[in-house]
Amino acid sequence: MKKIIITITSLIAVAVIAVIGIGGYAVWTTHGAIQKMHQPSTAIKKTDRVDTLSRHNKPIAILLLGTDTGALDRNYKGRTDSMMIAVINPQKQQTLLMSLQRDTPIYVNGQMVKLNAAYAYGSADSSIQQVEKLVNIKFNGYALINMGGLESIANSIGGVDITSNLTFTEDNISFTKGETYPNLRGTRLLMYVRERHFDPQGDYGRQMRQQQVMQAILAKARRHVSTIFNQGFINALSSNILTDMSWNSFSGLATKYRAALNNIQSDQMRGTGAMIGGQSMQLMSQSEKDRVHNELENALK
Template identity: 45%
Template sequence: MKKILVRVLLVLLVAALGFGGFVYYMVHNSTSQIYSYNKKTNKSSDDKTASKKSVAYLLLGTDTGELGRSYKGRTDTMIVVVVNPKSKTTTMVSVPRDTKIDFDDVTIKINAAYSYGSSATAMSAVEKLLDIKLDGYLLVNMKGLEQLVDAVGGVTVTSPLTFTTEGKSYVKNESTNLNGSEALAFSRMRHEDPQGDYGRQMRQQLVLAGVIAKLKKNPTTVVSSGFLDAVGENVRTDISLGSVKNLASDYRPASDNIKSDQLHGTSQNIDGQSFEVMSDSEITRVHNVVEQAITAK
């Protein structure tokens, strides 16, 4: 079964940050289905964006291809994103999918919290792990990555290492253009990367940066039928359109300065399963990164 870390979720926030009311209108009329699985939106996001305060969202990427699936899947992508209008920064912090947590007195990997409950359950698991408060989530499936990249006309990335996957070769420090399926393969490869899943997370950030660059270069893409269809078919969220409008009006400069971090653990085999076990000091460090991103001025 294919596994993926889908980082292009942030595209939706960047689109909101980069454009204005017209985008809000188009999204409202073309992608109402993104709320079809959860009619309840997050009041915390509404209150904070109305007051131009920092917001922290959780980006989730499932390991399946259809949101209408009978098999729910797991969230192999879990990224905390803080958007701060005062410091004009966006901070991304990745939580490894194999992070060990206790869930209802059972030891599980954090990417399974979603399959045990919902997106809200996954969000609660991250909040408990890092001792933070989140203001909403965005969920996308594996199929969405390919469609979103194709919707912006492909992306350009500079590979951090030399490798070959699914018939395409990459050379360290050389730039290459990727279509949707190639971006999916570039993002998915893990076993040839000496950093394993952590290296894969960084390559996901490269794909994300490529999509952001394309949206900034051609802002009309965000209101194209292809982009909106890709969003509507593959994304679910509890962030209201009112919050999106507030982000579009007041948070745009934050998309120009994107910072990245990762929660790092040590690999341990527990009862036949491979986990990433986080030290108290590392959890405290990442907690502080998130809190400082929220409070920075």
């Protein structure tokens, strides 16, 4: 079973709806899609939610989660093998993407487990709570995607142009570093963002490709707005994503946060490998936790 899920589609759900803006038939279609995706969170206070902050044009932090389930039947249980934080700041007109390491050790009910297990032990709320402890910031929203979402969304917009940052072969599909692959989609796109075994940087290298593909999809959406008006794209979003952000949240993003998506900066929380209790973990030093916290705090100012 394909276990590596691409969190990037979660931000696409947030960002692309902001890109298309508000108007006519698209409003009605998008409103229905958002209603289908909506699943409230109890871990975020009402005063801290995107609904509230977007009214006042304030920066927001969203936790992006990708589960390792393969079905498209709304069964979202599993581990979140991909995790990112997106800070969207309309005042600075900047967006920061911070990738998290799934093998970071945490404690659940007194037991040490990996960060990606927080969702399996509870819900999106438990993931929010654990990541808040890790990076010491408060979230304003979350978005969760199941397996298949990236492929469906990329296919619905005709694929994206990607210049490979690595030479490798995955499941008989090959890529060459520096070569550009136009309209990359489907299985080839999944292979590109899933690869980590032949990457000298392992999961960290895969995170960089995830962020690369996310930015490519957002760039295409900005250049070709018509590509995201199609029903296939809307269906791909609503069939693969759950989020606590409501129609009011997205309409606020559309009117006030669009410019922040033109300037996306990327970062990663990096640890040191260690075997603990027979499990491969990534230990985060206090200095790295402090660095990541400061980066996120600065992005939120």
